[in-house]
Amino acid sequence: MRRTSRDIRTANRYEVLRHIIADSPLSRRELAQLTGLSQATVATLVTELLDLGLLTDVGFEDSEGGRPRGLLAVAAGRGALVGVDVAETYVHAELFDLSLKVVARADREVRPGENRPEQVVALIADAVDEVLAGHAGRVLGVGVALPGQVDREGGVSVYAPNWDWHDVPLRALLAERVDPPLHLDNPLHAGTVAELWSGAARGREDAVVVNLGTGVGAGLALGGGLYRGIGNSAGEWGHTTLVLDGRLCHCGNRGCVETYVGAPGIMLNLRELSPSSPLLHPDDQTATVRALAAAAAAGEPVAVQAVRDTARYLGAGIADLVNLLNPEVIVLSSWVTTYLGELLLGEVRTAVARHALRHSLARAEIVLSPIPTDPVCLGAATFALERALAPTPTMRRTP
Amino acid sequence: MRRTSRDIRTANRYEVLRHIIADSPLSRRELAQLTGLSQATVATLVTELLDLGLLTDVGFEDSEGGRPRGLLAVAAGRGALVGVDVAETYVHAELFDLSLKVVARADREVRPGENRPEQVVALIADAVDEVLAGHAGRVLGVGVALPGQVDREGGVSVYAPNWDWHDVPLRALLAERVDPPLHLDNPLHAGTVAELWSGAARGREDAVVVNLGTGVGAGLALGGGLYRGIGNSAGEWGHTTLVLDGRLCHCGNRGCVETYVGAPGIMLNLRELSPSSPLLHPDDQTATVRALAAAAAAGEPVAVQAVRDTARYLGAGIADLVNLLNPEVIVLSSWVTTYLGELLLGEVRTAVARHALRHSLARAEIVLSPIPTDPVCLGAATFALERALAPTPTMRRTP
Ligand SMILES: [Zn+2]
Ligand SMILES: [Zn+2]
Numbered sequence: 006m007r008r009t010s011r012d013i014r015t016a017n018r019y020e021v022l023r024h025i026i027a028d029s030p031l032s033r034r035e036l037a038q039l040t041g042l043s044q045a046t047v048a049t050l051v052t053e054l055l056d057l058g059l060l061t062d063v064g065f066e067d068s069e070g071g072r073p074r075g076l077l078a079v080a081a082g083r084g085a086l087v088g089v090d091v092a093e094t095y096v097h098a099e100l101f102d103l104s105l106k107v108v109a110r111a112d113r114e115v116r117p118g119e120n121r122p123e124q125v126v127a128l129i130a131d132a133v134d135e136v137l138a139g140h141a142g143r144v145l146g147v148g149v150a151l152p153g154q155v156d157r158e159g160g161v162s163v164y165a166p167n168w169d170w171h172d173v174p175l176r177a178l179l180a181e182r183v184d185p186p187l188h189l190d191n192p193l194h195a196g197t198v199a200e201l202w203s204g205a206a207r208g209r210e211d212a213v214v215v216n217l218g219t220g221v222g223a224g225l226a227l228g229g230g231l232y233r234g235i236g237n238s239a240g241e242w243g244h245t246t247l248v249l250d251g252r253l254c255h256c257g258n259r260g261c262v263e264t265y266v267g268a269p270g271i272m273l274n275l276r277e278l279s280p281s282s283p284l285l286h287p288d289d290q291t292a293t294v295r296a297l298a299a300a301a302a303a304g305e306p307v308a309v310q311a312v313r314d315t316a317r318y319l320g321a322g323i324a325d326l327v328n329l330l331n332p333e334v335i336v337l338s339s340w341v342t343t344y345l346g347e348l349l350l351g352e353v354r355t356a357v358a359r360h361a362l363r364h365s366l367a368r369a370e371i372v373l374s375p376i377p378t379d380p381v382c383l384g385a386a387t388f389a390l391e392r393a394l395a396p397t398p399t400m401r402r403t404p
Numbered sequence: 405m406r407r408t409s410r411d412i413r414t415a416n417r418y419e420v421l422r423h424i425i426a427d428s429p430l431s432r433r434e435l436a437q438l439t440g441l442s443q444a445t446v447a448t449l450v451t452e453l454l455d456l457g458l459l460t461d462v463g464f465e466d467s468e469g470g471r472p473r474g475l476l477a478v479a480a481g482r483g484a485l486v487g488v489d490v491a492e493t494y495v496h497a498e499l500f501d502l503s504l505k506v507v508a509r510a511d512r513e514v515r516p517g518e519n520r521p522e523q524v525v526a527l528i529a530d531a532v533d534e535v536l537a538g539h540a541g542r543v544l545g546v547g548v549a550l551p552g553q554v555d556r557e558g559g560v561s562v563y564a565p566n567w568d569w570h571d572v573p574l575r576a577l578l579a580e581r582v583d584p585p586l587h588l589d590n591p592l593h594a595g596t597v598a599e600l601w602s603g604a605a606r607g608r609e610d611a612v613v614v615n616l617g618t619g620v621g622a623g624l625a626l627g628g629g630l631y632r633g634i635g636n637s638a639g640e641w642g643h644t645t646l647v648l649d650g651r652l653c654h655c656g657n658r659g660c661v662e663t664y665v666g667a668p669g670i671m672l673n674l675r676e677l678s679p680s681s682p683l684l685h686p687d688d689q690t691a692t693v694r695a696l697a698a699a700a701a702a703g704e705p706v707a708v709q710a711v712r713d714t715a716r717y718l719g720a721g722i723a724d725l726v727n728l729l730n731p732e733v734i735v736l737s738s739w740v741t742t743y744l745g746e747l748l749l750g751e752v753r754t755a756v757a758r759h760a761l762r763h764s765l766a767r768a769e770i771v772l773s774p775i776p777t778d779p780v781c782l783g784a785a786t787f788a789l790e791r792a793l794a795p796t797p798t799m800r801r802t803p
Contacts (some may be wrong), residue, residue: 154763163763211634223728227631234730235610236767244761245724248648249717258723258759318648324657325644329622329728331633360657362643364553364562368635 011395017042018394021050022059022079023202026105030063030076051077058083059103079104085140086393087147088386089129090192090379092340093120093167093219094268094291098132099382100140103390105202107378111135117288120168122178130182146186146389150195150381151175152220154238160189166244166255167219188388192216193240195384196338196374197224197231202387204376205336212334213326214374215242217319217341219290221263223326243267247322265318268294268341274318275311282307291340298344316349320356327361327369338374339381346373410794416441417793420449421458421478422601425504429462429475450476457482458502478503484539485792486546487785488528489591489778491739492519492566492618493667493690497531498781499539502789504601506777510534516687519567521577529581545585545788549594549780550574551619553637559588565643565654566618587787591615592639594783595737595773596623596630601786603775604735611733612725613773614641616718616740618667618689622725642666646721664717667693667740673717674710681706690739697743715748719755726760726768737773738780745772 017040024039025031031039037047054060061080081104090097093115100109111132115125133147153165160176176187197206197214206212206226214224223242225232232239243263244256251260252273264270268290275282275297284300284307286292300308323335337346337353354371361369374380416439423438424430430438436446453459460479480503489496492514499508510531514524532546552564559575575586596605596613605611605625613623622641624631631638642662643655650659651672663669667689674681674696683699683706685691699707722734736745736752753770760768773779 154761164761211638225729227626232626232729234764235732236730236763238730238761238764239610239728241727241730241761241764244727245644246646246720246759249646249650249720251648256761321645321648325724328640328643329638330631331635331637331640333634360645362553362563362637362640362655364635365633365637365640 015391015395017046018050018054019391021047022054022390022394025060025077026079026103027202027207029078029104032074032076034074036077081106082142084143084145086145086386086389087133087136088195088379088382088384088389089133089147089149090195090381090385091115091125091129091149091151092192092381093152095340096125096128096132097379097382098129098136099379099386100136101383101386103145105383105386105390107382109136109139110378110382122162122170122173122175125168126175126178126182129179133183144184145393146188147183148188148190148195148385148387148389149175149179150190150192150385152192152218154236154241155189155191157188157190157237160187162189163238169255186389186392188385188392190237190385190388191222191240192218192339192381192384193222193224194231194233194237195381195388197226197240197384198387199376199380199384200224200336200338200374201226201229201231203383204374204380205334205372209333211330211332212336213330213332214336214338215323215326216339217266217337217345218339219268221267225330227330242322242326245322245325247318247325262318262322266315266322270318271297271311271315271341271345274314275307278311278314279307284308294341294344298348301345301348312345312348313352315345316352317356319349320353320358321360323353323371324357324360324366327357327365331365332369334370334372336372336374338376342373414790414794416445417449417453418790420446421453421789421793424459424476425478425502426601426606428477428503431473431475433473435476480505481541483542483544485544485785485788486532486535487594487778487781487783487788488532488546488548489594489780489784490514490524490528490548490550491591491780492551494739495524495527495531496778496781497528497535498778498785499535500782500785502544504782504785504789506781508535508538509777509781521561521569521572521574524567525574525577525581528578532582543583544792545587546582547587547589547594547784547786547788548574548578549589549591549784551591551617553635553640554588554590556587556589556636559586561588562637568654585788585791587784587791589636589784589787590621590639591617591738591780591783592621592623593630593632593636594780594787596625596639596783597786598775598779598783599623599735599737599773600625600628600630602782603773603779604733604771608732610729610731611735612729612731613735613737614722614725615738616665616736616744617738620662620666624729626729641721641725644721644724646717646724661717661721665714665721669717670696670710670714670740670744673713674706677710677713678706683707693740693743697747700744700747711744711747712751714744715751716755718748719752719757720759722752722770723756723759723765726756726764730764731768733769733771735771735773737775741772 081102096113113128154163162173200206212226221243248260252264254261284296480501495512512527553562561572599605611625620642647659651663653660683695
């Protein structure tokens with residue numbers, strides 16, 4: 006209710022385009038049904054999107070006994086979007102066409118200790134340059150997801166606990182190397198929007214996307230849309246207390262969920278069981294988690310126990326989300342899930358059941374993200390797309 | 405988007421009436437501005453509400469240089485609503501006029517062990533009879549807030565941990581004693597709606613209402629409206645884990661927030677400091693909390709320390725809400741807050757600051773509920789009002 010008519014117009018354009026991307030081709034009538042907007046509003050929005058070159062007419066379909074209806078599809082090749090997933094250990098950049106298909110990808114490694122802002126900016130810029138190298142058409146925008154708390158209006162990394170970043174003006178730094186528009190947000194929000202568009206939260210009313218990486222967090226999709234909180238910082242489940250006075254966390258608190266189920270926490274779970282385990286690569290989270298996954302899959306007792314311990318902590322933390330938010334689905338995502346998800350899932354479900362209220366548990370599915378590419382890149386690209394849809398003075402057709 | 409046009413119509417009626425109750429008198433134009441609805445829609449809704457006898461014309465006001473505008477107010481005396489707050493230790497019933505002013509009140513005590521469904525039904529029915537005794541006009545509905553998880557569609561108490569109730573068909577039992585329509589929900593939701601209408605969450609985008617009683621919970625007002633979750637069970641913060649493997653909870657989990665900051669948890673905090681404290685009334689939570697508050701206010705060291713310990717647990721639990729939900733305001737409410745709120749507030753703020761992320765903390769006020777009567781009765785009455793606004797076939801005026 007506090008949104009301006011310009012906000013509502015952007016949101017409606019985005020809704021129409023989102024449905025066409027998801028279910029192309031669609032008629033105007035089908036769009037009205039799917040979006041709940043009036044046919045007149047849909048007709049206006051479709052005309053605008055056609056004029057912007059984002060949609061294309063793809064022929065006609067006979068409706069039953071009625072007059073033929075125009076079908077609309079995304080003009081996939083008429084523009085591109087870039088989505089960048091910046092994590093503590095890597096940078097992934099993906100180039101998308103307007104149907105949100107990945108057309109190019111570049112990866113960079115963030116080495117331990119090489120995480121000063123100018124180093125990270127260089128990695129992002131290099132990766133974006135690489136995916137755009139063979140691309141000739143227009144780029145509607147670049148979305149960048151950064152770990153931690155992000156002021157998306159100001160384009161500032163407010164706080165990244167694992168890098169000890171405070172108030173880094175990342176969009177300004179990045180603008181010297183990457184052409185705008187640049188859109189900053191965090192991976193929780195990006196990954197959650199990706200699940201809403203094309204993953205396990207699609208069509209769900211209330212969903213939680215649990216990101217398991219170096220840091221951990223819970224993106225919240227409540228009432229069918231992303232919930233951001235008043236300062237765009239909702240989702241910091243990784244810094245909720247699981248063990249009062251427990252393990253010390255980067256954030257200054259003790260016993261945070263993240264210290265038990267983030268990649269460094271998992272390494273510590275393993276080290277507590279076997280201080281000299283050959284699975285431990287002290288300076289390499291990725292190598293350790295990969296080795297742990299392989300060993301657990303092969304049935305090595307220490308590895309199996311470390312996964313079980315991690316699942317126990319994770320289950321207690323997820324039960325908190327089930328009890329507090331009563332969601333329909335909990336989606337596990339991010340790179341630790343890629344390695345350990347299948348191994349964790351059964352134990353996690355058992356642990357959640359031990360901690361959660363029966364009535365809430367009964368409604369909560371727990372699944373692995375079904376998105377085959379990097380959901381955070383996809384979500385970051387959709388943020389850039391959303392921004393590109395905001396009407397500018399020259400875009401306005403009706404008063 | 406998945407709401408039917410009937411749902412939307414009810415919601416719009418409710419919005420219009422809500423604004424008139426809060427800011428009476430209002431013109432149709434002001435209502436359109438406040439609700440974001442079109443002037444035509446507001447005009448239709450106002451006509452319907454006038455026809456239903458819920459509104460009244462209260463004269464005209466000159467707009468600046470324009471034609472005079474009709475001002476609308478609630479027809480306060482043209483109907484009544486009953487709101488009932490059922491807690492583990494008491495039943496409060498309040499009779500409201502249509503402007504939601506309290507016009508009568510009745511209290512009953514729920515004695516230890518006297519909490520079988522038929523006993524609680526008798527207490528509710530007696531209290532409702534008492535507030536209605538002198539009332540001659542029409543009653544639009546009775547809202548009843550019950551502790552624990554409530555299926556409001558089915559009118560069933562799904563689970564009340566402190567009473568060990570499972571799937572009790574309370575609306576059906578109550579219908580033998582109290583005239584319908586009867587509307588069931590839980591005190592978290594009722595108290596949260598009361599704060600949204602006329603308390604500390606009014607005009608706030610994202611708020612959390614922390615109920616501190618025998619049980620504890622956190623009502624969530626996200627995006628300006630009550631968040632219920634998929635099974636109407638959102639808010640069970642009392643059963644999130646604060647101390648893994650900590651104190652055993654009624655729910656079967658260990659270390660739940662409730663076991664440290666619910667009234668029995670506070671008694672245990674006191675007992676751990678001083679097993680034979682004269683402040684302890686083993687079978688009477690209310691007397692113990694009252695005695696503790698008086699002793700702490702008088703500076704008795706053990707009482708001061710018990711309040712401090714409670715604030716420490718409470719602060720850690722509230723920091724979880726700050727980090728996960730990034731709200732604008734946290735409102736402390738319910739009967740334990742009535743006794744201990746002023747004593748807890750400073751220590752709680754300090755404890756939250758120790759655990760929460762700085763950026764999220766900076767946006768989160770922590771306040772005591774400003775509602776002078778029982779917010780849960782008020783909220784339960786508004787649920788009954790909302791239900792009364794649902795168009796029935798005979799109410800429909802336009803196709
Ligand atoms: Zn932390
Ligand atoms: Zn519990």
